Amino acid sequence: MHELSIATAIVERAEEIARAEGAEDVSAVTVRVGELAGVVPDALHFAFEVARDGTALAGARLLVEQVTARAWCDGCAQEFTVGMPPFFWCPRCDRPSQELRSGRELEITGVEAVAAPL
Template sequence: MHEMSIAMAVVDQVAEAARAGGATAVTCVRLQVGELAGVVPDALSFSFGLACAGTVLEGAELIVESVTARARCAPCADEWAVGMPPQLSCPACGEATAELLCGRELQIAGVRWEDGAAPEPAREPISQEC
């Protein structure tokens, strides 16, 4: 299952950034996942929990935000939600020259961690909030 390799890559990247930032624990990771990325959210969540074990991310919450796939027709400039299965022919003019605008994303959109230099409640997260 490729969700485990995705989860491990996310954990590695976040753990490295957390170490560099002096974090004592990561509490939340927010991912944006396009509906055409081929990722099963439940499998990713399960894999994330396993990949976090024994790391600074242990116990961290994973928030998966789904990104709707959208396309634009080159000839008429109409935009539409692609859906599943993907509709890549323009619903307005019928042309099959669609440009995929979004929907294949798989990116870390935010991380919240605790900094060991100050008491937990008195400090804002170092990076973007989840």
């Protein structure tokens, strides 16, 4: 289950961000996960709960924003959804796409830090 290594990396990076902001704890982390990133959101949530124990994220929530996989058709000059399993043929003109525009994302987009008491 590679989601555990991903969750561990999320926890470590969120702790770094919180420390840089002078925060003591983290209450939430938001991540964007593309449809083609190879990450199962439910497994990531479970792994995050395991990885956060004993860290500054012990009580943090993981918010996952799922990103739909979309490709670009040069022939139609339109974007289209590729679906799962991915199908890279344009549904309008029946040509193959050469450009994936979204769907591979795996990034932290927000860390809600709790300020350290003065």
